[in-house]
Amino acid sequence: MIESPPPMPAGAAKVSLFRRLLTHPTGVVSMVLLVLVALASVLAPLLATHDPNTASVQQVLAKAGSEHILGADSAGRDVFSRLLFAGQFSLAGALVALAVALILGVTAGLAAGYYGGWFDSVSSWLTGLMMALPGMVVLLAARAVVGPSMWLSMMIFGVLLSPAFFRLVYASVTAVRNELYVDAARVSGLSDVRIIGRHILTVVRAPVIIQSAMVLGIAIAIQAGLEFLGLGDRNIPTWGSMLNDGFINIFKSPTLVLWPALIIGLVCIALTLLANAMRDELERSRGPVKKSHKAAAAEAAADAEGAAEKRGAAAVVHADEPNEDAGEILLEVTDLGVGYDQPDGSTTHVVNHVNLTVRRGEVHGLVGESGSGKTQTAFSILRLLPQGGRITGGSIFFEGQDLAQLSEKEMTKVRGKRIAYIPQEPMSNLDSAFTIGSQLMEPMRVCLGISKAEARKRALSLLAKVGIPNPERTFDAYPHQISGGMAQRVLIAGAVSCEPDLLIADEPTTALDVTVQAEVLNLLRELQDELNMGVILVTHNFGVVADLCDRVTVMQTGRVVETGPVRSIFNHAQHPYTRQLLGAILEDTAPRGQYTLKELKGVAS
Amino acid sequence: MTETLLDIKDVVVEYPSKGFRKEPFKALKGVSLDIRQGETVGLVGESGSGKTTLGRAVLGLAPVTGGGIKYRGREISKATRAQRRDLSHEIQVVFQDPYTSLNPSMTIEQILTEPLTVRKVGRQAANKRVAELLDQVRLPPGAAHRLPREFSGGQRQRVAIARALALDPKLIVCDEPVSALDLSTQARVMELFIEIQERTGVAYLFVSHDLAVVRHLSHRVAVMYHGEIVEWGDGEQVTGAPEHPYTQRLFMAAPIPDPDRQAQHRADRLRLLELQREQDVQAGVA
Numbered sequence: 001m002i003e004s005p006p007p008m009p010a011g012a013a014k015v016s017l018f019r020r021l022l023t024h025p026t027g028v029v030s031m032v033l034l035v036l037v038a039l040a041s042v043l044a045p046l047l048a049t050h051d052p053n054t055a056s057v058q059q060v061l062a063k064a065g066s067e068h069i070l071g072a073d074s075a076g077r078d079v080f081s082r083l084l085f086a087g088q089f090s091l092a093g094a095l096v097a098l099a100v101a102l103i104l105g106v107t108a109g110l111a112a113g114y115y116g117g118w119f120d121s122v123s124s125w126l127t128g129l130m131m132a133l134p135g136m137v138v139l140l141a142a143r144a145v146v147g148p149s150m151w152l153s154m155m156i157f158g159v160l161l162s163p164a165f166f167r168l169v170y171a172s173v174t175a176v177r178n179e180l181y182v183d184a185a186r187v188s189g190l191s192d193v194r195i196i197g198r199h200i201l202t203v204v205r206a207p208v209i210i211q212s213a214m215v216l217g218i219a220i221a222i223q224a225g226l227e228f229l230g231l232g233d234r235n236i237p238t239w240g241s242m243l244n245d246g247f248i249n250i251f252k253s254p255t256l257v258l259w260p261a262l263i264i265g266l267v268c269i270a271l272t273l274l275a276n277a278m279r280d281e282l283e284r285s286r287g288p289v290k291k292s293h294k295a296a297a298a299e300a301a302a303d304a305e306g307a308a309e310k311r312g313a314a315a316v317v318h319a320d321e322p323n324e325d326a327g328e329i330l331l332e333v334t335d336l337g338v339g340y341d342q343p344d345g346s347t348t349h350v351v352n353h354v355n356l357t358v359r360r361g362e363v364h365g366l367v368g369e370s371g372s373g374k375t376q377t378a379f380s381i382l383r384l385l386p387q388g389g390r391i392t393g394g395s396i397f398f399e400g401q402d403l404a405q406l407s408e409k410e411m412t413k414v415r416g417k418r419i420a421y422i423p424q425e426p427m428s429n430l431d432s433a434f435t436i437g438s439q440l441m442e443p444m445r446v447c448l449g450i451s452k453a454e455a456r457k458r459a460l461s462l463l464a465k466v467g468i469p470n471p472e473r474t475f476d477a478y479p480h481q482i483s484g485g486m487a488q489r490v491l492i493a494g495a496v497s498c499e500p501d502l503l504i505a506d507e508p509t510t511a512l513d514v515t516v517q518a519e520v521l522n523l524l525r526e527l528q529d530e531l532n533m534g535v536i537l538v539t540h541n542f543g544v545v546a547d548l549c550d551r552v553t554v555m556q557t558g559r560v561v562e563t564g565p566v567r568s569i570f571n572h573a574q575h576p577y578t579r580q581l582l583g584a585i586l587e588d589t590a591p592r593g594q595y596t597l598k599e600l601k602g603v604a605s
Numbered sequence: 606m607t608e609t610l611l612d613i614k615d616v617v618v619e620y621p622s623k624g625f626r627k628e629p630f631k632a633l634k635g636v637s638l639d640i641r642q643g644e645t646v647g648l649v650g651e652s653g654s655g656k657t658t659l660g661r662a663v664l665g666l667a668p669v670t671g672g673g674i675k676y677r678g679r680e681i682s683k684a685t686r687a688q689r690r691d692l693s694h695e696i697q698v699v700f701q702d703p704y705t706s707l708n709p710s711m712t713i714e715q716i717l718t719e720p721l722t723v724r725k726v727g728r729q730a731a732n733k734r735v736a737e738l739l740d741q742v743r744l745p746p747g748a749a750h751r752l753p754r755e756f757s758g759g760q761r762q763r764v765a766i767a768r769a770l771a772l773d774p775k776l777i778v779c780d781e782p783v784s785a786l787d788l789s790t791q792a793r794v795m796e797l798f799i800e801i802q803e804r805t806g807v808a809y810l811f812v813s814h815d816l817a818v819v820r821h822l823s824h825r826v827a828v829m830y831h832g833e834i835v836e837w838g839d840g841e842q843v844t845g846a847p848e849h850p851y852t853q854r855l856f857m858a859a860p861i862p863d864p865d866r867q868a869q870h871r872a873d874r875l876r877l878l879e880l881q882r883e884q885d886v887q888a889g890v891a
Contacts, residue, residue, distance in 0.1 A: 180706035184768065187664050188720035189693030191686070198719070202710045369787035370758075484652075513651035514814065518858035518874065540788060543860030546867040566864050584792040585862050586817035591841045595644045595824035 017206070020281045027277030030270035037267055041087030050078035052085040052237045061253045070259055073245050083259055086237040090264075093154040093238070094219035100158025101215060105165025106208060110196055112166075113173025124170075127163040135160045135222070143231050150223070150233045157222060161215055168211055172204045210278045217271035224264050239264050315355070316574045318564025327360035330502055330534040331381070335394035336404075338376050338385065338558075347392065351376050351558045354394070356536075358502065363528060363535040365549035365566070367542070367581070373558035378504050378538050380404075382421055383411050398502065417447040420495035424507040426487035430479035436463075437475035440494050447498040462493040466523055485516035489523065496527055503528075506538045521547050542585055546570065554578045610677060610776055610808050611640040611663065617671030618658050632658040634832040635672060640776065643806040647823030647840065649816060649855070654829040656812045660778045663810060664698055665689050676776075694724065694772035701781035703761035707753040713739075713764055714749040720771045738767040742797060759790035766797065770805075779811045783818060795822060816859050820844040828852045850881050 021027040040047060049069065059076035062068050070079040112120040135157065142156045176182060176199070185195045220239075226232055227240020234241070239260040246257030338351035351373040358364045368374040379385050381396055383403060396403040403414065415421075423429040431439060440462065441455040450458070456475075463471035466489040479487060488508065495503060508524070509517040525548060528535055537549060545552055545566065553563040554577065562575040573579050616636045619629040633655045640646045650656040661667035662682070663674060669682040681692060700706040707716055714735055721731045736746055742763040753761055762782060769777050779798070783791040799822065801807065813819050819826055819840075826843040828836040828851070836849040847853050857874040861867045 179708075180700040180702060181708040183664075183666055184698060184700065184706055184765075185719065186666065186689075187693060187696070187698045188768075188772075189690035189723045190719065191690075194723075198711075199708055202708075369789065514816070515651065515854060515858040518860070521860070522871075541860075542788075542862035543867070546862045546864045547860040547871065549864075570863055580789055582862075584789040586792070586795075586821045587859075587862055589817075589821050591820045591844055592645065592823055593841060594839065595641065 017209070017278060017281060021274075021277055024277045024281055026273045027281070030274040030277065033266060033270045034274065037087060037263065038091065040084055041091055044081075044084035044088055048078070048081035048084050050081045052077060052082040053235075054078075061249065061256075063253075064255070071253065071255060073242070073256055074249050075245075079242070079256065079259060082237045082242060083239075083263065086239045086242055086260070087263070089150065089236050090220060090223060090239045093150050093223050094216050096151060097154040097158040097161060097219040097223075098212060098216050100155050101161035101165055102208070102212065104159060105162035106169050106204070108162070109166040109169025109204075110173055110200065113170045114177055114192070114196060114200065123166065127166050130160060131163050133160065136225075139222075139226060140231065143226075148231060148233050150227075150236065150238065153226060153232075154219065154223060157219060161219070164211060164215060165208065168207050169204045172207065173200055176200055176203050206278075206282050210275045210282070213271045213275035213278065217268040217275075220264065220271075221268050224260075315560040316562040316564075316578075318562070318568035318572070318574075320565060327362060327532075327534075329357060330360045330362075330399065331356070331358040331536075332397040333357070333377070333381065333394070334397070336377065336380060336396065337391065337393035338373070338380050338389060339392040340388045341390070349392065349558065350389075351380065354555070354558075354560050356553055356560070356563075358534040358536060360501070360534050361528075361532045362550045363537055363548050365545040365552040366536055366538045366555065367540065367545060367552055368555035369540060369581075371557065372555040374538050374555045375506055376558075377555070378506055378536055381536070382415060382419060382504060383408075384415075384421075416443055416500075417498045418500055419502045419504065420498065420500035422488075422491055422495050422503065422505040422508045425511055426484055426491050427479065429491060430487055432479050434478075435475070436477055436479065436482070436490050440475075440490070440497060443494065444497050458497065459493075462497055463490070466490070466493045466527075467519070468493075485512055485520065488512060488516075488520055492520070492523060492527070496531060496533075499531060500533060502534045502536070504536045504538070507540070508537070509544060510539070510541070517544075524548060542570075542582070543587070554581070608642050608677070609639050610642050610644075611638075611810070612675040612678075613638040613659070613663070613672075614675070615672035616659070616662055616669055616674060616682070618655075618662050618667050619670045620668070629670075632667070632832055633662065636829075636832075636834055637672075638827055638834065638837065640808050640810060642775065643802065643808055644825065645802065645809040645811055645823045647819035647826040648810065648812045648829060649814065649819050649826060650829035651814060651855070653831075655832040656814075656829045657780055658832075659829070660698075660780050660810060660812045663776075663778055664696065665692075690723065693720065695774055696776045696778065697769035697772065697774040698778045698780065699762070699765050699769050699782045702785055703758050703765055704785075706765050707761055709753055712750055712752055713744075716753070716764065717749075717768055717771055720768065724772065734771065738770055741770060741801065742767045757790075758786050759794055762786060762794055763797065766794075766801070770801065770807075773805070774807060776808045776810065779809050779813075781813050782811075784813065784815065791818070798822060816844065816856060828855065850884075853877060854881070 021031065054077060056072070056076035059068065059072040061074060062072040062076065064071040068078050068080065070083070072078055073082065108123045112123045138160060139153055139157060143153060146152050182195060182199055185199055190198070223238070224240035224243060227238045228243045228247070230244055232238060232241055242260040243257060243264070246253075246260060249256055333354060333356035336351060336354040336356070337349060339347040339349045341347055354373070354377055356364070356377070366374045366377065376385070376389070380391050381403065383406070385391070391404045394404065398414070398419070403411065406414070430436070437456065437459055440459040441452065444450060444455045444458060445452065460471045460475060463474055468474050468486060468489055474482060474486065474490070482490070505524070509520050512520060521544065524535070537544070539545060549566050551564065552566050552569045554561050554569070554575065556577045562569065562573065562578045569578065570582070573582055614637050616633055617631065618633040619631050621629050636655070636659055638646065648656045648659060658667050662669050665681070665684055672682070673680055674682040676692065676695060681688070684692060717735045717738055718731045721734060726734065735749055739746055739748055744760065744763055744767070748756070753764065756764065765782070783794050786794060795818065798809065802809065809822070811819060811822055823840045825838060826840045827834045828843065828847075828849065830851045836843055836847060836852045843852065844856065847856055854877065857870070857877050861870050
């Protein structure tokens with residue numbers, strides 16, 4: 001009875017971000033540049049040709065040459081050596097700011113997001129306050145109070161930057177805090193520290209790394225800005241102070257300003273590009289998964305195709321029951337194919353060679369498990385396939401027109417008016433910003449071209465018709481004020497408001513409780529009788545099929561395996577897949593029975 | 606006489622309402638239930654009936670404000686974090702949604718060893734245990750180094766079951782564990798539940814809205830409605846000949862997968878509703 005799990009795609013293990021960055025061109029270039037700058041700064045004592053602070057009157061503004069590779073500045077100090085040593089201080093200063101911001105922002109974000117409560121309120125309020133403060137002004141004020149210390153001003157800047165991390169971490173943590181796997185970890189007895197470290201930190205790690213690269217760039221730029229204004233510590237060389245010196249002497253020695261400006265610019269650009277590259281790589285990591293998922297579906301479809309061909313078996317078609325008063329054919333789907341275009345130019349087929357006939361006054365059940373293509377088939381009839389999906393072949397004849405060939409404009413006339421749709425999730429299909437009444441009236445006024453007063457009258461009578469006890473009140477209510485069952489009734493009222501010929505219901509009762517489901521099924525039956533519509537009922541529930549359907553089409557991996565009148569399918573299913581589905585029904589199985597001691601055999605007590 | 610494993614007495618769960626001095630929302634209004642060793646107790650009800658809340662209360666994930674929950678005579682409704690940790694090898698959980706109950710960034714092996722590391726099981730012993738667990742839920746040993754996203758819904762649910770089994774619990778709270786699965790997958794996962802119970806003697810508190818599923822798995826069944834248990838007893842009795850009007854309505858509402866019998870069932874349901882309405886009217890008059 002136990003399924004043998006299908007073979008799993010090999011080698012989809014985690015690939016580290018670093019390795020993936022190596023394949024990203026801008027990622028590699030910016031990493032190499034940053035590593036070079038960092039190395040040069042660290043190895044400054046070895047690389048430098050002069051002491052960075054030794055002034056020499058002879059060498060003031062010396063040109064580049066054998067003595068000074070990049071010349072000397074206004075105090076006769078070697079520019080190249082200063083550039084190297086300045087890297088130490090500039091980078092270290094930026095790292096100090098980053099570290100402060102990280103420690104404050106990430107810890108506070110984790111704690112506020114995970115525990116909530118008063119700490120959450122206080123820290124969110126503080127964050128708002130800090131973000132409202134103008135950073136540069138605060139730094140200038142701080143300098144006036146604590147004096148020209150590069151380290152202190154960078155620490156203060158770190159505090160000012162911490163909201164960037166706080167908000168990022170806070171948002172991610174609140175999103176995962178209530179995930180079931182966090183609950184499962186609690187039940188396993190893990191401590192909060194461990195849960196945060198193991199389950200929550202992993203979620204915020206990637207965005208924090210990206211943000212860090214950005215923040216580092218900002219810190220370097222701001223620090224250079226402060227030093228350029230002459231507000232830094234005069235005793236240590238930094239890129240900003242070199243920029244200041246070069247700017248003062250821009251007419252005497254224009255190249256002085258070039259080198260620090262170049263290196264600040266390059267480092268900032270490299271950091272930003274690196275952050276972008278990391279984001280690209282992390283987002284792409286979801287790409288291949290989706291692709292491989294679809295590819296797997298395609299493979300499965302291809303396998304099924306191959307298997308079907310091998311068996312030489314098309315769909316099993318049951319003969320109509322004799323003296324069945326068949327209505328006129330309303331919808332004839334022939335050889336329908338639906339595919340999704342892939343980024344690599346290929347197409348993944350999710351529906352293959354599907355034939356489907358729906359007569360007027362008939363409820364046609366479209367049954368299958370997830371991935372069988374039943375919803376895709378229904379959506380292609382409405383021509384509402386999700387992004388990237390398209391009809392790849394076949395025809396959909398509805399009252400003499402091929403819907404597959406209609407333009408979007410012509411289709412608009414058919415949709416809603418001639419073919420209506422009932423969705424699975426009633427709540428997400430009502431706009432919470434408008435009253436029920438206005439959402440019911442709008443389509444009627446467009447489709448039927450009736451006045452507002454007329455539409456209101458019809459809407460109220462429709463609400464009464466779908467069994468809503470107080471139509472007036474529901475008419476004026478907003479969607480959040482009514483229950484799920486009521487919302488589904490409203491959507492059914494909306495679907496039949498323009499008296500369509502064909503109704504497509506996509507799992508209309510799956511989201512509802514069983515007692516509500518029974519009511520909604522009754523309602524659908526009454527309306528269908530009254531309006532003599534054709535109905536396509538997409539479902540996976542055989543109880544619903546037995547309750548409502550006249551004919552059934554069973555789908556598996558994008559193709560029809562069996563079709564026929566409902567009784568033939570239930571009583572004389574021929575295709576192995578249909579039998580398997582029917583065999584999985586539990587309704588008729590025996591109850592578990594009495595609890596006996598016998599079942600405890602082998603239990604050490 | 607078999608031992609009573611879990612004894613739930615008059616449990617009340619209240620969630621504070623938003624707004625100043627508002628009445629708290631009572632999710633459970635005094636629920637009593639007991640589970641014996643190796644037994645499956647089914648908990649049926651519609652959305653908002655409190656069935657999931659009861660499961661969460663047993664797990665310590667919902668605030669119990671009244672009554673008590675005793676596990677082998679030990680009061681656990683107010684257990685501290687440390688006491689909970691001790692309970693973790695007694696009471697475990699399988700959640701409904703196999704897509705969100707496994708951390709997407711951890712491999713199956715990491716997921717399964719996590720509860721073991723809390724118990725300070727050594728690395729080698731843990732690896733051995735993982736292999737055993739995967740075998741128990743019929744997953745290939747190679748699954749250990751893969752990520753949850755590489756598995757189908759049914760396979761993920763097997764992983765979740767394996768995680769629950771990792772510490773050899775005596776009771777597993779199953780919160781709609783098969784509701785998100787396809788019909789045939791659902792049947793196989795249910796067989797797995799029964800098989801594991803028969804082999805290990807674990808007890809289940811099986812929460813589901815699906816009457817057929819509960820009927821198939823449970824020795825005893827409780828029906829919940831608006832935060833209370835309206836009917837409670839032997840599974841065959843409750844699902845076969847329900848006595849409470851709500852239970853009767855609930856069971857009549859579920860469609861039977863056979864067109865002819867369903868037509869009959871539908872007519873019976875309408876008759877029952879009519880009858881209950883009349884009784885209500887009479888009761889109102891009297």
